[in-house]
Amino acid sequence: MSQPAIIEALREATGEAHKALETDIDLFGRVAETDSRRDLVARFHRLHAAVEPAVEPWLKDMPGLEFSQRRRAEGIAQDLSDLGGRPLTTRPPHVASAAEALGWWYVLEGSSLGGRVIHRTLLGQGKDLLGLSFLHPYGADTGDWWRRFVEVLDASDRREPKARPDVLAGGVAGFRYAHEVLCGD
Ligand code: HEM
Numbered sequence: 763m764s765q766p767a768i769i770e771a772l773r774e775a776t777g778e779a780h781k782a783l784e785t786d787i788d789l790f791g792r793v794a795e796t797d798s799r800r801d802l803v804a805r806f807h808r809l810h811a812a813v814e815p816a817v818e819p820w821l822k823d824m825p826g827l828e829f830s831q832r833r834r835a836e837g838i839a840q841d842l843s844d845l846g847g848r849p850l851t852t853r854p855p856h857v858a859s860a861a862e863a864l865g866w867w868y869v870l871e872g873s874s875l876g877g878r879v880i881h882r883t884l885l886g887q888g889k890d891l892l893g894l895s896f897l898h899p900y901g902a903d904t905g906d907w908w909r910r911f912v913e914v915l916d917a918s919d920r921r922e923p924k925a926r927p928d929v930l931a932g933g934v935a936g937f938r939y940a941h942e943v944l945c946g947d
Pocket of ligand 1: 769772773780783784787788789790868869870871872873874875876877879880940944
């Protein structure tokens with residue numbers, strides 16, 4: 763089935779960045795040892811804890827988004843605590859408009875699709891999943907939550923087509939930020 767134009771455009775704009783992140787994050791390597799798993803989960807927490815307040819002013823009342831139910835920082839903090847880690851705080855990035863915020867949120871929301879695949883792979887390999895529940899926050903409802911997010915994106919794109927470059931810029935900035943936080947020194 764064809765996807766809304768805004769999703770195709772986001773994939774086009776961020777596909778390379780996703781590939782680079784997927785390679786550089788070395789997720790399967792890092793979850794294999796307790797210390798590196800704790801560090802990885804601390805970084806995921808930092809990503810979500812920084813981006814959520816940055817987009818909140820723009821997204822919290824957006825119709826159909828159910829923003830507060832999509833927030834994951836608290837759940838990741840619990841995962842981190844299960845691994846004996848403590849949250850690190852960081853300054854929120856600057857997000858300048860609702861359109862940009864949707865692009866940023868595409869990055870965080872889309873990670874639940876990759877996360878579902880990773881979760882399934884680890885489960886299939888018989889690995890323990892302590893501290894990794896954040897990878898698969900919506901469980902069997904992942905597809906529904908994603909579909910509803912895409913509907914919100916699409917509705918906003920149809921309502922305000924001129925803002926599309928800002929949505930794409932948000933997606934690109936979101937991936938750059940995620941790469942820095944998850945893979946940086
Ligand atoms: C080892 C790490 C990763 C792997 C193996 C991976 C893999 C995948 C896969 C297989 C999909 C498509 C899933 C589906 O269609 O059901 C996907 C989608 C996506 N992932 Fe990742 N991912 C990884 C990390 C991440 C991270 C850390 C982020 C962001 C922080 C991210 C953002 C996205 C986005 C935005 C999509 C949605 C793309 C779209 O459908 O438009 N991914 N990922």
